[in-house]
Amino acid sequence: MNYILKNENAIFYECGYSCDHAIYLKLGSESFFITDGRYEIEAKEYARGVDILIDRDIINVAKNLIRSNNIKNIIFDPHEWSVADFTSISSDIESLFHVGHDFSRKKRIIKNSSEVNKLYQAAKLGANAFDNFTAALQSNGIGLDEFALTYHAKEHLSYRGIYDLSFEPIVAINANAAKPHAMSTYDVLKHNDLLLIDAGLKFERYCSDRTRTIFVNHEMHSGTMQHFNSSRLQKVYDIVRKAHDEAISRLRSGMKSCEVDAIARNIISDAGYGDYFVHSTGHGVGLDIHELPIISSKSDTIIEDGMVFTIEPGIYFLNEFGVRIEDTIAIKDGRAEILGA
Amino acid sequence: MNYILKNENAIFYECGYSCDHAIYLKLGSESFFITDGRYEIEAKEYARGVDILIDRDIINVAKNLIRSNNIKNIIFDPHEWSVADFTSISSDIESLFHVGHDFSRKKRIIKNSSEVNKLYQAAKLGANAFDNFTAALQSNGIGLDEFALTYHAKEHLSYRGIYDLSFEPIVAINANAAKPHAMSTYDVLKHNDLLLIDAGLKFERYCSDRTRTIFVNHEMHSGTMQHFNSSRLQKVYDIVRKAHDEAISRLRSGMKSCEVDAIARNIISDAGYGDYFVHSTGHGVGLDIHELPIISSKSDTIIEDGMVFTIEPGIYFLNEFGVRIEDTIAIKDGRAEILGA
Numbered sequence: 001m002n003y004i005l006k007n008e009n010a011i012f013y014e015c016g017y018s019c020d021h022a023i024y025l026k027l028g029s030e031s032f033f034i035t036d037g038r039y040e041i042e043a044k045e046y047a048r049g050v051d052i053l054i055d056r057d058i059i060n061v062a063k064n065l066i067r068s069n070n071i072k073n074i075i076f077d078p079h080e081w082s083v084a085d086f087t088s089i090s091s092d093i094e095s096l097f098h099v100g101h102d103f104s105r106k107k108r109i110i111k112n113s114s115e116v117n118k119l120y121q122a123a124k125l126g127a128n129a130f131d132n133f134t135a136a137l138q139s140n141g142i143g144l145d146e147f148a149l150t151y152h153a154k155e156h157l158s159y160r161g162i163y164d165l166s167f168e169p170i171v172a173i174n175a176n177a178a179k180p181h182a183m184s185t186y187d188v189l190k191h192n193d194l195l196l197i198d199a200g201l202k203f204e205r206y207c208s209d210r211t212r213t214i215f216v217n218h219e220m221h222s223g224t225m226q227h228f229n230s231s232r233l234q235k236v237y238d239i240v241r242k243a244h245d246e247a248i249s250r251l252r253s254g255m256k257s258c259e260v261d262a263i264a265r266n267i268i269s270d271a272g273y274g275d276y277f278v279h280s281t282g283h284g285v286g287l288d289i290h291e292l293p294i295i296s297s298k299s300d301t302i303i304e305d306g307m308v309f310t311i312e313p314g315i316y317f318l319n320e321f322g323v324r325i326e327d328t329i330a331i332k333d334g335r336a337e338i339l340g341a
Numbered sequence: 342m343n344y345i346l347k348n349e350n351a352i353f354y355e356c357g358y359s360c361d362h363a364i365y366l367k368l369g370s371e372s373f374f375i376t377d378g379r380y381e382i383e384a385k386e387y388a389r390g391v392d393i394l395i396d397r398d399i400i401n402v403a404k405n406l407i408r409s410n411n412i413k414n415i416i417f418d419p420h421e422w423s424v425a426d427f428t429s430i431s432s433d434i435e436s437l438f439h440v441g442h443d444f445s446r447k448k449r450i451i452k453n454s455s456e457v458n459k460l461y462q463a464a465k466l467g468a469n470a471f472d473n474f475t476a477a478l479q480s481n482g483i484g485l486d487e488f489a490l491t492y493h494a495k496e497h498l499s500y501r502g503i504y505d506l507s508f509e510p511i512v513a514i515n516a517n518a519a520k521p522h523a524m525s526t527y528d529v530l531k532h533n534d535l536l537l538i539d540a541g542l543k544f545e546r547y548c549s550d551r552t553r554t555i556f557v558n559h560e561m562h563s564g565t566m567q568h569f570n571s572s573r574l575q576k577v578y579d580i581v582r583k584a585h586d587e588a589i590s591r592l593r594s595g596m597k598s599c600e601v602d603a604i605a606r607n608i609i610s611d612a613g614y615g616d617y618f619v620h621s622t623g624h625g626v627g628l629d630i631h632e633l634p635i636i637s638s639k640s641d642t643i644i645e646d647g648m649v650f651t652i653e654p655g656i657y658f659l660n661e662f663g664v665r666i667e668d669t670i671a672i673k674d675g676r677a678e679i680l681g682a
Contacts, residue, residue: 019522038522078424083417084442086424101425151502161492181360181379 002027003075003103004062004089009287010080010104012205017046023062024050027069034058059088066093075100102292109284109292110306116330118206119285119308123328123340125163126200126208129156130222133197138220142191146171146184149195157201166200166207166289177213178322191217192229194321200289207289208340209310211326213237224325236273236315237323243267243313244325247281251311253334257299264313265297273315282310285328307331308339343368344416344444345403345430350628351421351445353546358387364403365391368410375399400429407434416441443633450625450633451647457671459547460626460649464669464681466504467541467549470497471563474538479561483532487512487525490536498542507541507548507630518554519663532558533570535662541630548630549681550651552667554578565666577614577656578664584608584654585666588622592652594675598640605654606638614656623651626669648672649680 005011005024012018015031019039025032033050035043040054055061066074075098076086090097111119133156141149149171157165172182173189177196189195193216200208214220215228224241228234243264251260261281268277280296285308293301295309312326329336346352346365353359356372360380366373374391376384381395396402407415416439417427431438452460474497482490490512498506513523514530518537530536534557541549555561556569565582569575584605592601602622609618621637626649634642636650653667670677 076424078428081424083419083422083424083427087419147502151499154502158492161488161495 001075002071002073003100004066005077005080005104006085007077007080007104009205010077013104013108013287015047015050017043017048019043021058023058025062025065027065027071027074030069032062032065034061059085063089063093066096071096073098075103077101077103080104105284105288105292108286109301110304111286111308111330112306115206115286116306116308116332118204119208119328119330120339122166122201122203122206122208123210125159125203125340126157126210127222127340129159129201130197130199130210130212132156134214134220134222137189137195137216138218141189141216143188145186145188146173146176147186149173149189150184153197153199157199159201163201163203166202166209169199170196171199172196172322174321175319177324178316178318178320189216194228194233194323195220196322196324197222198324198326205287207285207287209285209289209326209328210340211312211314211324213240213323213325233321233323236317236321239268239271239273240313240315240323240325243277244311244327247311247313248327248329248336248338251303251329251331251336253303253305253331255303257293257295257301257303258297260303260311261295261297261299264311268313268315276315276317277313278316279314282312282326284309303331305331305334311336342416343412343414344441345407346418346421346445347426348418348421348445350546351418354445354449354628356388356391358384358389360384362399364399366403366406368406368412368415371410373403373406375402400426404430404434407437412437414439416444418442418444421445446625446629446633449627450642451645452627452649452671453647456547456627457647457649457673459545460549460669460671461680463507463542463544463547463549464551466500466544466681467498467551468563468681470500470542471538471540471551471553473497475555475561475563478530478536478557479559482530482557484529486527486529487514487517488527490514490530491525494538494540498540500542504542504544507543507550510540511537512540513537513663515662516660518665519657519659519661530557535569535574535664536561537663537665538563539665539667546628548626548628550626550630550667550669551681552653552655552665554581554664554666574662574664577658577662580609580612580614581654581656581664581666584618585652585668588652588654589668589670589677589679592644592670592672592677594644594646594672596644598634598636598642598644599638601644601652602636602638602640605652609654609656617656617658618654619657620655623653623667625650644672646672646675652677 003026008018011024022035031050033047034053153169153171170182195214198211212222215226247264264281282295284291308330314324316322327338349359352365363376372391374388375394494510494512511523536555539552553563556567588605605622623636625632649671655665657663668679
């Protein structure tokens with residue numbers, strides 16, 4: 001099977017190295033890594049099992065390889081290519097190119113043990129950063145606004161610059177936690193607030209992803225057992241926690257993704273809050289922060305050992321508060337294991 | 342003229358608001374901003390001069406508008422669209438779409454006074470951050486590795502989380518400053534080192550960009566007058582500084598971009614280091630950190646009032662050291678004015 005990759009993580013998965021200007025080409029049994037002179041030293045040191053070709057015009061090099069090897073068909077993912085780049089590479093030879101939607105992500109849906117181990121390391125570092133961040137807030141967090149809180153979250157998540165982040169963290173107080181794409185505000189943290197933290201880091205390029213909803217007081221912590229001073233909020237929180245816990249404990253390999261989604265969703269719906277759980281239950285995590293499988297009501301992907309994904313039910317009341325609890329889990333021996341727990 | 346935009350900065354430029362899932366459509370005298378429910382509140386508050394349409398499937402909404410308005414042709418930039426998205430929007434109506442390479446960037450090449458003012462504010466904040474960072478290094482920088490130095494650079498550049506960065510800063514010691522895409526190492530900062538800092542921040546989405554090459558000692562500072570303890574390094578530094586200073590002082594509107602490049606390049610070539618100045622002299626700066634005009638030996642864009650771009654000559658000796666001095670300038674009354682100086 002011949003294929004061509006342009007996405008950085010898709011390429012890294014094939015050969016253990018990547019950079020922001022590269023093409024990976026698999027032609028029969030031969031593999032090529034094409035980049036420009038800026039990345040020559042690293043490519044030669046780190047890329048495995050590939051011929052390395054250095055040129056300013058990487059698209060032209062790939063095109064010439066496809067032509068000179070007399071290739072009859074080659075798979076590409078239309079999400080990885082801009083119209084401009086695809087027009088360059090395929091002009092005159094467009095008929096050779098065949099669409100492979102999510103080609104690399106489909107290959108990556110089952111993680112091997114080395115990958116699971118990296119995801120575990122990432123999750124462990126991530127969980128530890130949540131603990132450190134919460135402890136720091138306990139002593140010095142009151143009075144900080146969301147910009148400052150996010151800054152400190154990044155300080156802890158990155159271990160002061162050692163690790164890259166999986167994504168820009170969300171650190172949201174009270175009603176801001178109900179916004180589906182919370183942007184920081186000048187609202188300041190007070191005792192008795194609800195604080196939602198959704199954050200992750202990368203260990204050897206593999207992502208962690210975790211969310212906690214925390215009651216802010218002198219004993220605040222980042223565990224999933226939280227005690228709020230509002231009975232309504234506590235009720236909602238406990239429903240989300242039950243949805244999270246049961247989806248994880250009742251999940252088995254062989255289920256469809258939509259059945260996993262249904263475990264969490266039915267608990268929330270049965271409690272009368274179905275309309276307020278506005279997103280899917282989870283998403284795959286690996287080199288990308290969002291990859292396969294998708295855990296939604298529409299996905300019929302069968303759960304298998306080696307899959308790694310989030311379980312993250314939530315309930316959101318606009319202008320009031322939002323609750324979400326998220327862990328990343330790996331499927332092992334047919335069951336879900338929380339990474340970094 | 343009808344056109345369709347998908348790039349976030351291209352859309353922001355048109356209507357003063359954007360987000361990571363939106364399409365902007367200009368059909369004759371009508372303008373449409375299409376996004377999903379997550380961004381409805383902000384779009385209605387901030388987007389100017391547009392009809393706002395909310396839907397999960399923004400591509401389908403745009404396509405229906407193009408069809409129902411009986412549009413005969415529409416410009417799109419093939420760099421902004423993935424093959425997958427373009428295939429969706431253009432199926433059945435592909436002949437209507439016309440390629441406009443750099444369509445938005447060409448519109449944005451001349452900045453108005455409000456834009457120049459924001460770029461000035463960004464540059465001023467950026468220059469101030471360079472001063473603060475250098476002062477902090479003077480007291481506490483010795484012994485920090487490049488990861489920690491980069492972390493502290495980001496601390497100062499972002500003003501501890503208030504401003505976004507224009508790009509991931511480069512903070513490189515000695516030989517690492519000669520790498521065209523310096524990645525952080527565990528090398529630690531010592532007295533008498535050369536330290537290259539290339540960094541910027543965003544003020545109201547407009548970018549700053551600046552590079553200094555600094556001699557590390559008790560009186561270290563981020564000015565362009567640096568005194569190194571190696572005569573060879575000092576010679577190279579002074580040539581780069583002369584190239585930087587003269588390109589800025591001799592630049593006039595009406596020149597071609599390649600003539601501006603030649604001012605800097607000839608000074609370096611005449612000194613015998615032409616082979617070590619491996620990149621172009623500068624690039625436009627605005628909403629994007631890299632936009633038009635390109636100041637290279639191949640660009641014949643005529644310089645005009647309102648253009649904003651960098652002047653950043655450099656000389657790089659692999660495995661030894663690298664020197665680059667960069668400022669962002671605005672063209673005003675036919676001459677270059679350093680922003681944030």
